[in-house]
Amino acid sequence: MSLTAQTYWAEHAWLNGVVEPSVIIGTAADGRITAVRTGVPAPPPGSVALRGLTVPGLANVHSHAFHRALRGTVQVGSGTFWTWREIMYQFAAGLTPDSYFDLARAVYAEMALAGVTAVGEFHYVHHAPGGARYDDANAMGEALIRAAAEAGIRITLLDTCYLSSDIGKRGRGVAPNRHQLRFSDGSAESWAERVSALADADHGSHARIGAAIHSVRAVPAAELRTVAQWAQDRAAPLHVHLSEQTAENDSCRSVHGVTPTRLLADHGVLGPRTTAVHATHLSAEDIALLGGSSTGVCMCPTTERDLADGIGPAKRLQDAGSRLSLGSDSHAVIDLLEEARAMELDERLRTRARGHWTASQLLRAATEQGHASLGWTEAGRIEEGGLADLTTIALDSVRTAGPVPRLGAETAVFAATNADVRHTVVAGRHIVRDGTHQLVPDVPTALSDAVAALRT
Template structure:
């Protein structure tokens, strides 16, 4: 059994001072105590539940700091991303994802949703194990000490009524049935669960959407939605409907579904997502980096969409910065402060239910024993009220991270991060 006494802890009822926690892989006791019992380790500062990174493309991390020289657009950035994807194999992907997930762990992430579509060898064909690339990601998460939901992605077309381009061939199984057959061989594990994803309405034709939904069953289902105006325009021209309307028609909007980005939505789109209880995952640093725009987060939350946060292309891996950027985006969009209360930002940071782990994301008996200790005495946080520290702190203030009862990072360091450069630079040599 492991024991901690937390100076301040974010419990389901709010922030409390002096909280004792005991744990195995789950919390076995949570109680308020004025002072630490003898021999119990102190966690100074504010202790919050582990963060859920609800949207990750691990291999995009290798693009960080390499796509800014010529400006460009989302679509030119995507060309560089395809070139990178062509260089991956299971071994190099394991090495890269291992340091990416370790960086997440050091920043407080205890569960990642990996939106995984690099399935097959470059140029097509199959690995001896058709799920070799996904297994590399699962192993990388295990090595980093965090949980993973592998959101195995159906990807069938290069665009609406457009065949796959050469750089996209390795993303595709060819048909929904072939995709469904491949993911049926995957199994949940203690640290890993299997989810599903529709890459986008660009990559899955209208007639195939219902079959993907049926094959996903009761798994979490994620989908890129209306990230770019061009996607909306192409969908409207081809089908006479918005992407959200197309997904609604196919039965894809449910409480198990999370719409990623959800940037360019109409009032009707918002009503469809909120009315279905479909979640919305915002990735503010990526949406800013790619000049995607600022989505209607407050309107979606008010309509009934649970919010989550992701780091997507990993221009930054800092969940606290993503949470603050969500609120700041709302302020810039509306000219109003306090669009999201700190408690709402913490709820988005800890939304493990979006990844199929509804038991996680809270400091309570029986929940997975995930903790993130945030320094309240750093140059950034000194003087902050504990209940408002999420609007002052960054990943640099994360001091201790516990995932499933195990300390995985301390003082901003993870044992796998001694030198992440070889795993990244080998892809560019």
């Protein structure tokens, strides 16, 4: 990215939980915030006006970019997570490094239009169909990193260990099925060797490399510690799908005699740099293990609703000590404001009570806490020295007009949608200006073309 210093004038800005009017945000050529000043009544000469409510850039903590191609297809008829998975495999089979770049570039541009400035890409489509390696063993991951750069957002590539199709009777894993062969490196040691080469390469300032364990179904217990140790040695984020389905819990108890959470704890996976994704079906002991180890939890409400997974115990997890973050996962929609709102509203449905989180707490999950989960601890706050990543939400649309500006946070969380994102700034660079992407000028066509290529 070619960056220059820039001064932004925010009509309203969310600063440490408080909406302030007329805020100057200075940025430097290194993409950091150099100044934050309140009470400046009009845009100074040479500044860029951000009309609406400016918040820190949104962090989409859990993404499978190619799932975007399923939108409008998997919503037809009935079924379960498992029938959805079969359709997902069909789309995964068609991916190449080139087609994945095209699709991911369009998907990440859609995210930028929705105010997302950083994505956690839970990446497991590593090899060619049948499991053969590309000449560059990390060609698929490199395609995702380049796609994020061209769409103008940051990425934490969570390179995922995926070795087996199920736990198996003795916990040693069942061989991958024909769809899953391209996901597998054969062993955790081979995974670590490949991902180390990826992590040691120079990808530019927009990208960082983390690790992921697909699930206790896909990584045998004996291999878990290898992945956890790799992440620990590199102080990298470590993510894992956890208890998304009751079938996963039943299999784990049947084979190992413990829940998936306990299995992960016993093999050194849990901890402050770890994020459990979904965490839907947990016991009281599971919640205590996650919270007590300061393991984060990423909730993906729109996907969890779309797949009929269930409502996870988000409030109990937070009360136990887990940091909450948000993701759009399968991209049934890409709207972090909806994810934030849904976490509160789903909890209201579950408990028949209101007010589990304030609007500011939900925004923190979508910004500061999300970035921390992805290893971008210097992002997610509008303050001097932080990364100059900003999202501006209109306060004058048909959804947001009416409330007084000081209630902008409440308006953003409980009324606004991705359509209300007016500006997106990444590293001080104006990526989305007045609702138009500056690097990918026709995002709908890019999406249509990339998805159509996978359907042929």
